[in-house]
Amino acid sequence: MQIILREDISNLGKSGELVSVKPGYGRNYLIPQGLAVLATERNVKLLEHHKRTIAQRNAKLMKDAQAVADKIAGITLKFSRQSGEAGKLFGTVSTRDIEEEAKKFGLTLDRKKIHLAEHIKTVGDYNVDIKLSLGVVAKLKVQVTAA
Numbered sequence: 001m002q003i004i005l006r007e008d009i010s011n012l013g014k015s016g017e018l019v020s021v022k023p024g025y026g027r028n029y030l031i032p033q034g035l036a037v038l039a040t041e042r043n044v045k046l047l048e049h050h051k052r053t054i055a056q057r058n059a060k061l062m063k064d065a066q067a068v069a070d071k072i073a074g075i076t077l078k079f080s081r082q083s084g085e086a087g088k089l090f091g092t093v094s095t096r097d098i099e100e101e102a103k104k105f106g107l108t109l110d111r112k113k114i115h116l117a118e119h120i121k122t123v124g125d126y127n128v129d130i131k132l133s134l135g136v137v138a139k140l141k142v143q144v145t146a147a
Helices: 023-030 041-073 095-103
Strands: 002-005 018-020 036-038 076-081 088-093 120-122 124-131 137-146
Touching: 002 023, 002 041, 023 036, 041 137, 076 088, 076 095, 088 137, 095 137, 120 137
Parallel strands: 076 137
Antiparallel strands: 002 018, 002 036, 088 120, 124 137
16 A cells, blocks of 8 residues: 655654555554545645655755854854853853854854854863754854853
8 A cells, every 4th residue: 555654753764755655554543544545646645745845945944054053153242241260161152152142143053053062161262053944054253252
């Protein structure tokens, strides 16, 4: 039985794929649960149309994300924090701090997309990854100085 998946199903396929399953599995589980539709000629044509529109939308999103990444690459965020011996900060610079400082430059970043392995705890220059959409990663320069 040929079906078109509407959602990702582990060990079977991803959304939008045309797959073959046993008739009982498709008829009794996948189709009634809304996880798949029967692969009729009309549904296959509709799937191809959806794939084209999704590809166009993704191309536009990639272009917009790349423009934002280029804007982020030209910005350096500067933080001044109190520090002790050997440049160790009293406190940290977190993703929340980076998000708030970026707003001053007109950037609205989601702090969940700011990738820090751990909070910045020492004085220095850092490159922080900002994961935009569809695999576009921007490098943001962060400079932490002693106050």
